[in-house]
Amino acid sequence: MKERTLLVVVLVTALLVVAGIWVALNVNLMPAEASTRAALVDQLFRAMLGLAAVIFLLVEGLLLYSVFRFRQPRGDDGDAVPVHGNRALEIVWTLIPALIVIVIGFYSFRVLAASEIREEDPLVVNVRSRQFAWTFEYPGTSVISSDLHLPVGRQVRFLITSDDVIHSFWVPEFRVKRDATPGQMAELLVTPTREGTYPVRCAELCGVGHAAMGLSSRVIVESDEAFQSWLTQAAALPADPIEAGRTLFTRYGCQACHALADAGAAGAVGPALDSLADPNGPHAHAHGGMDIRSFVEQSILEPSAAIAPAFADGLMPKDFGTRIPANELAILVDYLVAQK
Amino acid sequence: MTTATPALSPRRYFGWSTDHKVIGVQYLVTSFFFFLVGGAMAGIIRTQLLAPDSTLVSAEAYNRLSTNHGSVMLFLWILPVLAGLGNYLVPLQIGARDMAFPRLNALSFWLLVPAGLLMLASFFVGAAEAGWTAYVPLSISGPDGQTLWAVSVILLGTSSMMGSINFVATIFTMRAEGLTFWRLPLFSWSMLATSILVLTATPVLTAGLALIAMDRLVGTLFFSVPAGGDPILWQNLFWFYSHPAVYIMVLPAMGAISEIFPVFARKPVFGYRMIAISSLAISLLGLTVWAHHMFTSGMDPRLRVPYMISTMIIAVPTGVKIFSWLATIWGGKIRLDTPMLFALGFISMFLIGGITGVFLAAIPVDLHVHDTYFVVAHLHFVLFGGSVSGAYAALYYWYPKITGRRFDERLGKVHFAANFIGTNLAYLPMFLAGLLGMPRRVVNYDPRFTELNQLASLGAFLLAVSVLPLLYNMIVSWVNGPKAGDNPWKAKTLEWQVSSPPPAHNFDQPPVVTEGPYDYGEAPAGSLKPSPAAAGD
Numbered sequence: 001m002k003e004r005t006l007l008v009v010v011l012v013t014a015l016l017v018v019a020g021i022w023v024a025l026n027v028n029l030m031p032a033e034a035s036t037r038a039a040l041v042d043q044l045f046r047a048m049l050g051l052a053a054v055i056f057l058l059v060e061g062l063l064l065y066s067v068f069r070f071r072q073p074r075g076d077d078g079d080a081v082p083v084h085g086n087r088a089l090e091i092v093w094t095l096i097p098a099l100i101v102i103v104i105g106f107y108s109f110r111v112l113a114a115s116e117i118r119e120e121d122p123l124v125v126n127v128r129s130r131q132f133a134w135t136f137e138y139p140g141t142s143v144i145s146s147d148l149h150l151p152v153g154r155q156v157r158f159l160i161t162s163d164d165v166i167h168s169f170w171v172p173e174f175r176v177k178r179d180a181t182p183g184q185m186a187e188l189l190v191t192p193t194r195e196g197t198y199p200v201r202c203a204e205l206c207g208v209g210h211a212a213m214g215l216s217s218r219v220i221v222e223s224d225e226a227f228q229s230w231l232t233q234a235a236a237l238p239a240d241p242i243e244a245g246r247t248l249f250t251r252y253g254c255q256a257c258h259a260l261a262d263a264g265a266a267g268a269v270g271p272a273l274d275s276l277a278d279p280n281g282p283h284a285h286a287h288g289g290m291d292i293r294s295f296v297e298q299s300i301l302e303p304s305a306a307i308a309p310a311f312a313d314g315l316m317p318k319d320f321g322t323r324i325p326a327n328e329l330a331i332l333v334d335y336l337v338a339q340k
Numbered sequence: 341m342t343t344a345t346p347a348l349s350p351r352r353y354f355g356w357s358t359d360h361k362v363i364g365v366q367y368l369v370t371s372f373f374f375f376l377v378g379g380a381m382a383g384i385i386r387t388q389l390l391a392p393d394s395t396l397v398s399a400e401a402y403n404r405l406s407t408n409h410g411s412v413m414l415f416l417w418i419l420p421v422l423a424g425l426g427n428y429l430v431p432l433q434i435g436a437r438d439m440a441f442p443r444l445n446a447l448s449f450w451l452l453v454p455a456g457l458l459m460l461a462s463f464f465v466g467a468a469e470a471g472w473t474a475y476v477p478l479s480i481s482g483p484d485g486q487t488l489w490a491v492s493v494i495l496l497g498t499s500s501m502m503g504s505i506n507f508v509a510t511i512f513t514m515r516a517e518g519l520t521f522w523r524l525p526l527f528s529w530s531m532l533a534t535s536i537l538v539l540t541a542t543p544v545l546t547a548g549l550a551l552i553a554m555d556r557l558v559g560t561l562f563f564s565v566p567a568g569g570d571p572i573l574w575q576n577l578f579w580f581y582s583h584p585a586v587y588i589m590v591l592p593a594m595g596a597i598s599e600i601f602p603v604f605a606r607k608p609v610f611g612y613r614m615i616a617i618s619s620l621a622i623s624l625l626g627l628t629v630w631a632h633h634m635f636t637s638g639m640d641p642r643l644r645v646p647y648m649i650s651t652m653i654i655a656v657p658t659g660v661k662i663f664s665w666l667a668t669i670w671g672g673k674i675r676l677d678t679p680m681l682f683a684l685g686f687i688s689m690f691l692i693g694g695i696t697g698v699f700l701a702a703i704p705v706d707l708h709v710h711d712t713y714f715v716v717a718h719l720h721f722v723l724f725g726g727s728v729s730g731a732y733a734a735l736y737y738w739y740p741k742i743t744g745r746r747f748d749e750r751l752g753k754v755h756f757a758a759n760f761i762g763t764n765l766a767y768l769p770m771f772l773a774g775l776l777g778m779p780r781r782v783v784n785y786d787p788r789f790t791e792l793n794q795l796a797s798l799g800a801f802l803l804a805v806s807v808l809p810l811l812y813n814m815i816v817s818w819v820n821g822p823k824a825g826d827n828p829w830k831a832k833t834l835e836w837q838v839s840s841p842p843p844a845h846n847f848d849q850p851p852v853v854t855e856g857p858y859d860y861g862e863a864p865a866g867s868l869k870p871s872p873a874a875a876g877d
Binding site for chain 1: 398399400403469470471473475477478481565566570571572605606607608609610611612613614636637638644645648649652653655656659660662663664666667669670671672673674675676684687688691692695696698699702703704705707708710711712771772775776777779780781782783784785786859860861862
């Protein structure tokens with residue numbers, strides 16, 4: 001009898017281990033692996049998933065087995081044979097979980113340390129966030145972009161901050177996020193390993209545009225040549241004033257909150273900017289006597305001066321005056337006024 | 341003894357009373373009302389999320405709904421429903437005539453009512469919209485309802501602290517003769533562990549909320565970044581309470597199912613002392629883990645690993661409980677009545693919440709899944725699959741004691757089936773959505789997550805429907821159900837040795853306890869040892 005029990009225990013344990021290994025090797029619940037960190041995190045995750053499968057199957061299995069095996073027979077009104085405890089068993093089920101979490105803790109620490117190793121000559125990118133857009137600045141160049149371009153294979157050192165409330169910079173394919181906290185500069189190291197276009201999410205509730213902020217920016221991982229040529233191209237404004245205006249519209253993140261057909265923007269946090277200059281359009285009453293160029297310029301520099309019906313004051317950042325150079329502001333205003 | 345009890349008027353439930361049983365029922369009914377309110381909010385949220393670009397509610401309304409859904413469910417449903425169970429049961433289980441401070445007890449309940457109404461009324465002035473976590477600086481600039489929210493949570497915390505002082509005093513000083521700590525029923529043990537945790541952690545949240553309220557009302561600058569305020573300070577204050585709050589919300593549920601397993605398996609609790617000690621261990625360890633909510637924030641990176649370790653260690657006492665429960669039913673004579681089904685459901689679903697908690701504790705994995713739907717799924721498996729299943733199990737188990745009536749067993753099983761399927765259907769897809777890249781608290785989402793969200797919504801709608809058989813059963817059975825008798829489950833704890841419902845002062849003579857609470861199978865079948873309370877006839 002005792003030998004049979006031992007045999008069953010050994011057999012069940014072996015089956016569980018096989019199931020756990022199968023899960024660890026075959027179940028993939030993650031998106032594409034696009035950074036060195038992603039590969040490390042996924043190994044850890046798969047190992048944990050295998051262990052989790054073993055514990056899950058063991059507990060649910062014992063539960064279901066007991067429910068079917070140990071039912072009170074009809075008509076039996078008595079109690080079961082009393083067992084108050086078993087010291088050895090209790091020690092086993094305290095020590096084994098303790099051992100498992102120690103192993104997981106140690107492994108996690110190794111992965112954490114390995115994913116935060118500094119490499120020579122990283123590419124520095126400043127991540128600035130505000131309600132409700134990301135802007136990526138490349139120090140040493142004049143490039144400011146709402147899409148994040150990165151060369152494959154080179155470590156990136158993100159310096160992350162926020163102009164207003166807390167946001168969280170998250171690229172799921174990189175397997176990492178970092179909060180953007182006002183008044184703080186956070187550092188994050190990522191080495192992209194796979195070319196492609198991935199979403200940039202905002203993971204911290206930041207206000208009414210939180211969902212939109214997580215849907216507005218992309219990261220484009222590309223070859224070093226493609227990256228360099230993008231950088232050169234992005235530094236210069238196109239010669240055509242309309243194209244230049246369109247570039248600035250996205251560069252300063254306007255598209256995250258405002259809809260504008262010409263720029264493919266569909267933001268709904270602030271008013272739509274199509275047909276601003278139309279004397280019979282939806283904006284006609286707002287600028288009343290004011291000439292349209294001054295009205296648009298005022299709305300960018302002093303957003304509280306005139307609030308469109310059905311929109312709240314205080315959502316649009318008030319510091320565009322210090323961030324947009326005068327020549328670019330003029331191009332942007334011309335572009336907006338030119339929209340029919 | 342039963343016949344000597346004068347009939348108690350149902351009207352006593354509708355006014356000021358210092359009877360712990362009346363207050364217990366008042367807590368249960370009031371919190372259930374708020375559960376329905378929070379559930380209605382969840383219904384709107386899940387309807388909105390049926391399509392990725394749905395416009396059923398505005399982004400502003402969505403943030404207000406999700407903020408208050410969380411706040412109502414935690415502060416006005418789970419905490420008070422468990423406080424209600426504690427109020428009703430602890431004095432009965434320890435052989436006392438009432439709580440140590442009956443008037444303080446009534447006051448704790450009557451603070452709940454205005455606090456709850458205040459939170460709901462905030463919708464008229466622009467409800468809080470910064471999440472139940474109220475992260476600064478977002479929560480400083482929100483609408484007026486944010487201030488009402490803070491005041492409401494301060495009141496609820498105060499109510500909770502008053503209740504906890506009462507539980508600690510009652511359990512320490514009012515136990516019947518012979519009721520040593522090692523004979524204390526496990527539900528009362530869990531209320532003791534919970535109360536210690538409430539008294540340690542809640543004042544910290546209250547202080548933080550006072551700072552927010554002052555920043556908003558009188559222009560202090562505790563959390564103003566330009567003035568040098570630190571947003572991370574709020575996160576520390578908030579999580580110092582709000583992580584232990586999870587244990588505050590799950591320990592009493594664990595206590596309740598620790599009562600249910602021995603009764604419905606007709607076996608003593610396996611490892612009684614280890615279960616009691618593990619409750620205390622979870623309480624104490626629970627105070628050392630809060631910053632695992634801040635791995636992605638601006639905390640000092642060197643502090644992350646200690647918090648990871650303390651968080652993971654909590655899996656050990658939790659595992660002790662789960663294995664002890666399994667060993668309790670192993671070799672038993674199991675009866676699958678509704679309370680037992682919910683208790684088994686608790687284990688199978690809380691297990692998922694527990695295991696995924698270890699994933700969240702592992703820093704490298706957390707940096708990916710933090711603030712995503714993975715967390716939403718995890719916390720709902722802990723709090724809905726766990727705490728709410730435990731509360732349901734307890735409601736069915738003690739229903740005959742509280743009302744003196746039996747509920748309809750078939751309706752109970754229908755409720756269990758709908759709740760079990762609905763919970764898994766609603767929350768399992770969320771794990772995958774989070775891993776694949778869906779952040780939490782979003783009114784619209786990437787269309788690649790549409791199917792997962794539709795499955796989750798389907799589960800949520802099933803959960804909404806599952807409340808109907810419960811409500812019908814609880815109301816109709818109270819009026820029309822067959823008489824329950826004093827001890828329909830043949831349980832051994834003291835509350836079952838008095839009439840159902842218990843007489844006004846619980847015990848006509850102070851009981852004397854001579855054995856443990858779960859000594860099943862020790863006496864000849866069907867003949868409980870006469871307890872001194874019953875011997876008083």
